Amino acid sequence: MFRTTSRSTSSAPASASRRGFLRGSTLGVLGTATGVMLHDLTLTQAMAQTASGPTVSADGVVDLGGGDTGVLNYAYALEQLEAAYYTQVVDNPYSGMTRTERDILADLRDHEIAHRETFRVALGENRIPDLQVDFSAVDFSSRQSVLTTARTFEDLGVAAYNGGGAAIQSPDILVLAGKIVSVEARHAATIRTLLNPGSADFAGDDVVNLLGLDQALPPSEVLAAAAPFIATRVSANQLP
Amino acid sequence: MxxxxxxxxxxxxxxxxxxxxxxxxxxxxxxxxxxxxxxxxxxxxxxxxxxxxxxxxTPLPQQVKDVLNFALTLEYLEDEYYRTALAQPNLIPAQWRPTFEQISAHETAHVAALVAALDVDAIAKPQFDFTAGGRFGDVFSNFNTFAALSQAFEDTGVRAYKGQAPNLMLDPNSLTTALQIHSVEARHAAQVRLVRGVLPWISGSSRTGLPAAAQAVYAGEGQTVQLGIDNARFVGAADASEAYDEPLSKQQVLDIAGLFLA
Structure with a gap:
């Protein structure tokens, strides 16, 4: 089983499959756009095709980049945050953590690590650096503090994938995001039921509106909500 | 208009x-x-x-209408299923009524949202037989049978929306709405699985004690390779499969739903 103990996320080696993926996906269209083509493109499409990779400014702000690279880095940033969080939760169990709760939180850790590593390998050289997290607001000895923060992360993950889906250019990457977001929603429902068993909170009226729709938030709002937990400053200036 | x-x-x-x-x-x-x-x-x-x-x-492209009507078929099924169940006096234990009342309210809202989006192009509600020709004869008198079918419907719904996402890329608003419904179905699925006392996520292709007829709901869920990257090398095969819900094709979903069409 893959385990991380550092608060920073760990690095994975480069691989041949990553390069194969990059060639075979729409990431390969980077740099093919010309000014002439812009007449027939929507702004979003144009951004995707002229997108640059991620950058780190002189004062340390990490920008996710544009197009599908930017969307993948956006997801990668959130998965780094979640994986680091559950790693710390499982390594420092709160008082009274039941066996069932431990198993659930360890599953969440492993699911988020799988997501993080897949994005890391898929992005290859186009990935953002490892983010530094800040969980100083969390009391890891407190069940309420740990699960409430987990609820925030999972609901935010759902809203982020839902809000980011329409910006994705590649069908393969859209399907990948779809495969992940429903698991994040399963996590959210489970954490919510741990906090309030038997209630309607698993899909509560605070996150699902009158039309039965879950939240969908743009990167700017998601990053603002996540900012207290990420020491590294992150921007999404090239995403819609 | x-x-x-x-x-x-x-x-x-x-x-x-x-x-x-x-x-x-x-x-x-x-x-x-x-x-x-x-x-x-x-x-x-x-x-x-x-x-x-x-x-x-703006009129929706035909491809988008087809997807929304496909989704509407599933939402009609789920909506009628839960409303029928909640009307039975002794089916759902008191401790789980809030769960199924919430799910039912969402399915009703999903039907309304899709009907509203499709307007005059919305298909009519089919006739359903939730016993599947007598196979689940006690579906509305035995809570275990009811919850088992509920899980099958919710997990199918998650996989069905996921499979259609690429067909909605033509219309970003419809795609976003479908994604917002999709994650609600996943919340439902997790909760129903917890009610049944099984893992809230799908591990391997396990049907978690559901009848053999439900195996099609979990076909291909044991997948661990994503974008050509085998996740089993990061976290082991079980977690690697749980971490991703796999799509079902339209035909796979219709074959499952077809069991319940009268």
Whole structure:
């Protein structure tokens, strides 16, 4: 089983499959756009095709980049945050953590690590650096503090994938995001039921509106909500 | 499509839920909802409510209509399933009524949202047989059978929406709305699985004690390779499969749902 103990996320080696993926996906269209083509493109499409990779400014702000690279880095940033969080939760169990709760939180850790590593390998050289997290607001000895923060992360993950889906250019990457977001929603429902068993909170009226729709938030709002937990400053200036 | 204040298509909505046509005809409800969930909710809320508020919208591409009607078939099924179950006096234990009342309310809303988006192109509700020709004869008298089928419907719904996402890329508003429904189905699925006392996520291709007829719901769920990257090398095969819900094709979903068409 893959385990991380550092608060920073760990690095994975480069691989041949990553390069194969990059060639075979729409990431390969980077740099093919010309000014002439812009007449027939929507702004979003144009951004995707002229997108640059991620950058780190002189004062340390990490920008996710544009197009599908930017969307993948956006997801990668959130998965780094979640994986680091559950790693710390499982390594420092709160008082009274039941066996069932431990198993659930360890599953969440492993699911988020799988997501993080897949994005890391898929992005290859186009990935953002490892983010530094800040969980100083969390009391890891407190069940309420740990699960409430987990609820925030999972609901935010759902809203982020839902809000980011329409910006994705590649069908393969859209399907990948779809495969992940429903698991994040399963996590959210489970954490919510741990906090309030038997209630309607698993899909509560605070996150699902009158039309039965879950939240969908743009990167700017998601990053603002996540900012207290990420020491590294992150921007999404090239995403819609 | 001329009057923004009149009640919308009352016939269609009233067939679904006597209260819903009235609820959705009230612009203030829609806008209160949009306000409550922030600006990001506005587009999908207005999309879903567009027929209800008589907003003139660009006609949907046929491919998008086909997907929305496919989704509507599943939502009709789920909506009738839960409303029938909640009407049985001794089926759902008191401790689980809040769970199924919430799920039922969402499925009713999903039907209304899809009918509103499709407007005159919405298909009519099919006739359902939730016993599947007698195979699940006690579905509305035995809670275990009811919860088992509920899990099958919810897990199928998650996989069905996921499989259609690429077909909605033509219309970003419809895609976003479908994604917002999709994650709600996943919340439902997890909760129903917890009610049944099984893992809230799908591990391997396990049908978690459901009847053999339900195996099609979990076909291919044991996948651990994503974008050519085998996740089993990161976390082991079980977690690697749980971490991703796999799509089902339209035909796979129709084969499952077909068992319950009268």
């Amino acid at each position: 001329t009057d923004a204040t009149q009640s919308p298509a009352p016939g269609i909505l009233d067939d679904i839920d006597p209260d819903l046509g009235e609820r959705l005809s009230r612009r203030e409800v829609l806008f209160a909802s949009a306000k409550r969930f922030g600006p990001a909710a506005t587009i999908p809320v207005l999309l879903a409510g567009c027929a209800a508020v008589k907003t003139v919208v």
